[in-house]
Amino acid sequence: MDLQAILSSIDVKADWVGLRYVKENTGFRLVRDGKPEANTRESKQGIMVEVLVNGQFAYYGTSRLDSAGIQAAAERAVKLADAASKFSLHSFGVEARPVAKGSYRSPYQTPADAFSPGELSELLVKATSELKVSDKIVNTNAMARTVETESHFVSSNGSDVEQQYLMISADYSAIAHEGGVTQKRTDGGLLAKSYQAGMEVFNEADVLARCRNIGAEAVELLTADECPTGTMDLLLAPDQMMLQIHESVGHALEIDRILGDERNYAGWSFVRLDDFGKLQYGSDLMNITFDPFVENQFASYAYDDGGLKAEKEFLIKNGLLLRGLGGMESQLRSGINGVANFRASSWNRAPIDRMANLNLEAGDSSYDEIIGSVEKGVFMTSNRSWSIDDYRNKFQFGCEYGKLIENGKITRTVKNPNYRAISNPFWRSLKKVGNKDTFEIYGTPFCGKGEPNQIIRVGHASPLCLFDKVEIFGGA
Amino acid sequence: MEKLFQQLNKAIMDSLQEGEYLSLGYGGENSNFTRINAAKVRQIGNVDEADLTFNFILNGRRCSGGISLSGDAEEDLNRSLTELGRLRAEVVQLPEDPYLVLPDSTDTSTNVKHGDLPDSEEIPAKLLPAMGSADLTGIWASGRIYQGSANSAGGYHWFATDSFSLDYSLITPAEKMVKATFAGTHWDQEAYTGFLADSVNKLKLMSLPPRKIEPGSYRTYIASAGISDILSMFSWGGVSEAAIRQSESCLGKMRNESKKLSELFTLSEDFSSGFAPRFNGNGEVAPEKTVLIDKGELINTLVSSRTAKEYNIESNYASGDEGLRAPVMRAGSLKEADVLKALGTGVYLSNLHYLNWSDMIGGRITGMTRYACFWVEDGEIVAPIENMRFDDSIYSFLGENLEQVTDTTHVNPDVGTYDGRELNAVICPGVLLKSFALTL
Numbered sequence: 049m050d051l052q053a054i055l056s057s058i059d060v061k062a063d064w065v066g067l068r069y070v071k072e073n074t075g076f077r078l079v080r081d082g083k084p085e086a087n088t089r090e091s092k093q094g095i096m097v098e099v100l101v102n103g104q105f106a107y108y109g110t111s112r113l114d115s116a117g118i119q120a121a122a123e124r125a126v127k128l129a130d131a132a133s134k135f136s137l138h139s140f141g142v143e144a145r146p147v148a149k150g151s152y153r154s155p156y157q158t159p160a161d162a163f164s165p166g167e168l169s170e171l172l173v174k175a176t177s178e179l180k181v182s183d184k185i186v187n188t189n190a191m192a193r194t195v196e197t198e199s200h201f202v203s204s205n206g207s208d209v210e211q212q213y214l215m216i217s218a219d220y221s222a223i224a225h226e227g228g229v230t231q232k233r234t235d236g237g238l239l240a241k242s243y244q245a246g247m248e249v250f251n252e253a254d255v256l257a258r259c260r261n262i263g264a265e266a267v268e269l270l271t272a273d274e275c276p277t278g279t280m281d282l283l284l285a286p287d288q289m290m291l292q293i294h295e296s297v298g299h300a301l302e303i304d305r306i307l308g309d310e311r312n313y314a315g316w317s318f319v320r321l322d323d324f325g326k327l328q329y330g331s332d333l334m335n336i337t338f339d340p341f342v343e344n345q346f347a348s349y350a351y352d353d354g355g356l357k358a359e360k361e362f363l364i365k366n367g368l369l370l371r372g373l374g375g376m377e378s379q380l381r382s383g384i385n386g387v388a389n390f391r392a393s394s395w396n397r398a399p400i401d402r403m404a405n406l407n408l409e410a411g412d413s414s415y416d417e418i419i420g421s422v423e424k425g426v427f428m429t430s431n432r433s434w435s436i437d438d439y440r441n442k443f444q445f446g447c448e449y450g451k452l453i454e455n456g457k458i459t460r461t462v463k464n465p466n467y468r469a470i471s472n473p474f475w476r477s478l479k480k481v482g483n484k485d486t487f488e489i490y491g492t493p494f495c496g497k498g499e500p501n502q503i504i505r506v507g508h509a510s511p512l513c514l515f516d517k518v519e520i521f522g523g524a
Numbered sequence: 525m526e527k528l529f530q531q532l533n534k535a536i537m538d539s540l541q542e543g544e545y546l547s548l549g550y551g552g553e554n555s556n557f558t559r560i561n562a563a564k565v566r567q568i569g570n571v572d573e574a575d576l577t578f579n580f581i582l583n584g585r586r587c588s589g590g591i592s593l594s595g596d597a598e599e600d601l602n603r604s605l606t607e608l609g610r611l612r613a614e615v616v617q618l619p620e621d622p623y624l625v626l627p628d629s630t631d632t633s634t635n636v637k638h639g640d641l642p643d644s645e646e647i648p649a650k651l652l653p654a655m656g657s658a659d660l661t662g663i664w665a666s667g668r669i670y671q672g673s674a675n676s677a678g679g680y681h682w683f684a685t686d687s688f689s690l691d692y693s694l695i696t697p698a699e700k701m702v703k704a705t706f707a708g709t710h711w712d713q714e715a716y717t718g719f720l721a722d723s724v725n726k727l728k729l730m731s732l733p734p735r736k737i738e739p740g741s742y743r744t745y746i747a748s749a750g751i752s753d754i755l756s757m758f759s760w761g762g763v764s765e766a767a768i769r770q771s772e773s774c775l776g777k778m779r780n781e782s783k784k785l786s787e788l789f790t791l792s793e794d795f796s797s798g799f800a801p802r803f804n805g806n807g808e809v810a811p812e813k814t815v816l817i818d819k820g821e822l823i824n825t826l827v828s829s830r831t832a833k834e835y836n837i838e839s840n841y842a843s844g845d846e847g848l849r850a851p852v853m854r855a856g857s858l859k860e861a862d863v864l865k866a867l868g869t870g871v872y873l874s875n876l877h878y879l880n881w882s883d884m885i886g887g888r889i890t891g892m893t894r895y896a897c898f899w900v901e902d903g904e905i906v907a908p909i910e911n912m913r914f915d916d917s918i919y920s921f922l923g924e925n926l927e928q929v930t931d932t933t934h935v936n937p938d939v940g941t942y943d944g945r946e947l948n949a950v951i952c953p954g955v956l957l958k959s960f961a962l963t964l
């Protein structure tokens with residue numbers, strides 16, 4: 049499809065016109081107890097036509113791809129923008145859509161078609177049989193999600209950006225049951241192993257070894273003690289830090305939330321515009337970056353959907369809040385420095401401020417040094433429950449698997465570990481940050497936000513992190 | 525739209541070969557979305573989309589697919605036949621599926637409901653002036669939604685409806701909020717203005733100085749909108765037969781350990797309101813009403829035909845994920861006007877937010893209070909409360925701690941749009957609890 053030719057043929061009275069074509073193939077395979085549950089592939093495509101008239105943007109998303117359909121969409125969008133411009137929240141100029149020219153291709157070793165549907169399905173069947181390490185395992189699941197996306201953005205002020213992605217998510221899980229106790233273990237939390245990568249992710253020996261371990265830990269949890277209740281040290285593994293960063297840093301720093309756009313849905317934020325440059329968000333060990341260039345991380349890209357070039361930026365440095373998660377529209381509205389994070393879930397939604405790769409930078413403590421420093425605490429791994437208030441203050445998170453730490457040593461496994469706290473005091477209690485050896489990369493395909501609603505992929509990488517005096521408790 | 529679906533259905537079914545079985549699903553919408561912040565337009569646009577899903581079976585094997593439709597019959601037939609070719613090439617590579625169910629429903633239905641909606645270009649001028657100086661944030665969604673289903677046995681269903689909703693929050697300068705949804709099928713400017721004025725009035729209660737309450741257990745009233753969030757949790761590790769069998773349900777204790785909820789709690793899947801179509805993705809038509817929990821006892825679950833085959837039980841034609849499509853909780857006897865008096869001293873919660881299982885198997889849910897929530901003393905509202913976290917088990921608060929249920933059910937429309945505009949609604953009363961655990 050020649051998007052430039054279509055753009056130049058569009059005849060409407062607008063200050064700016066942009067076209068964003070997206071095609072996405074999503075494959076999903078699920079095997080339960082050796083039997084196929086799902087083998088599906090959705091292929092979605094369409095075009096988002098966006099115009100600027102009298103300072104107001106309006107859009108028309110259509111799955112009609114012929115030039116007559118796109119012309120009609122542009123005409124409707126102009127009428128909408130014109131009608132809405134009498135009630136605009138903010139009057140934008142063309143500078144809200146910077147000129148972008150470039151391309152991006154996600155890295156991979158083995159292309160998607162190197163595995164046939166039959167081969168991938170066979171691997172997942174084997175995975176479920178490895179997960180069943182004993183009769184106590186009553187349910188096994190193996191799933192693979194492959195997403196191939198191409199997007200092409202052109203605009204009347206000269207943007208032309210093509211980006212292509214291959215993204216793989218996989219998960220293997222086992223449920224163990226005995227004597228009224230049920231416990232589940234996954235591969236680091238549901239689909240937490242989400243990467244821009246190729247089919248090399250499905251290395252058989254590696255996958256099957258992980259499955260045996262997942263099965264064994266589910267069985268181990270059946271006889272584990274309940275997580276203790278009390279205020280003590282909390283050590284979080286990188287696969288739980290993913291959720292911790294996402295909920296209590298990422299969403300709180302979205303400038304569109306701070307500006308109130310989300311107050312009817314996801315909520316507001318305890319962070320205010322005048323906090324930037326002043327608020328001590330966490331302890332001085334806390335360094336949070338927006339980093340679109342981490343190899344294989346799930347939400348890397350070169351340009352956001354508004355055409356802003358992606359750069360690595362520190363949002364929080366030595367605990368001090370410096371910069372927000374806001375694209376050009378939010379930066380123009382707020383006057384706060386932001387990043388290239390104006391993203392849409394697909395062709396049928398308008399971009400809003402989203403997380404992409406949002407990471408906690410490695411510190412200098414080794415694993416042994418961190419464990420050795422804990423008199424009494426719990427080490428929690430793999431998220432299973434998450435909830436936080438609409439200002440991103442009061443959170444409660446639960447994990448699949450815990451280890452008790454006593455007098456500088458890991459002593460025994462505990463089940464149903466949970467903790468709750470309030471964002472700022474919690475981050476200020478961060479007392480040790482693991483070094484590069486403890487640093488791991490995760491992601492999720494499922495971050496929800498926006499009205500109309502959008503689900504988008506994000507990446508989070510982190511080392512091990514130790515927090516002081518946290519309220520910890522067990523199950524029902 | 526229906527014509528396109530009929531054309532594609534006929535051409536695709538005609539091209540099937542010996543031994544091939546197919547179900548088709550059509551989903552589409554023409555929608556306007558107007559996003560509002562501070563009673564001004566933040567974003568506005570229309571979305572026209574349609575897609576066709578395929579569930580293909582050959583030789584005891586199954587795979588599925590989906591394509592976007594362009595609206596051009598020839599182009600869409602080409603895309604469909606290409607997709608069918610892909611499914612044929614894939615299905616022979618897959619292992620046998622012992623639980624697959626051949627499409628055999630020959631039921632047909634057509635249900636088209638016309639509304640009266642404003643044109644997209646008129647929406648800002650119809651909505652915004654009435655908001656006046658209120659700080660209102662929310663989302664307008666309107667237009668037509670289409671759903672179709674057809675199969676190689678000759679089953680055929682078509683459902684189309686016009687609807688609109690304005691889901692919004694009103695916010696005081698001290699950041700206290702009330703939430704409301706004005707929804708329907710026929711736009712009435714006067715009714716809208718009245719509805720909005722009513723919520724502005726409710727907001728006045730929120731201007732009382734707020735009170736901070738300590739974590740602990742409180743007598744609590746949860747209004748219908750809050751209960752609708754609790755009931756939605758039953759669609760996730762709840763009333764699904766497969767989830768119960770596979771140890772992933774909060775109701776496992778009811779099945780396996782004869783646990784019961786309160787006699788005051790009765791939950792049904794009940795399509796009689798007509799919001800959502802009764803046919804599922806396979807074109808199977810669910811019973812108009814299935815009582816799931818009757819006076820605290822689990823008597824039925826949602827069973828898809830696939831689950832029915834696996835466990836050799838009877839299907840009640842649930843959707844593939846065995847979630848609630850038409851949840852209705854039975855009303856009780858507490859008059860809404862008497863709620864504050866019956867509560868006496870405690871907490872009044874209008875809405876809840878961000879629910880999650882803190883222990884699914886144990887039935888424990890955590891979440892937040894949100895919007896108009898009050899501290900009540902001796903039957904009088906004293907002050908709005910700061911938002912609190914709760915963490916409590918359904919076996920407690922819908923069990924021995926469920927004291928009374930109000931005598932009026934309310935319709936809580938699902939205004940979700942992740943996977944396109946939703947059609948469902950949760951119909952439920954409010955509940956008075958002897959005790960509810962607020963933890964942070």
Ligand SMILES: [Zn+2]
Nearest residue numbers: 294299495496
């Ligand atoms: Zn999120």
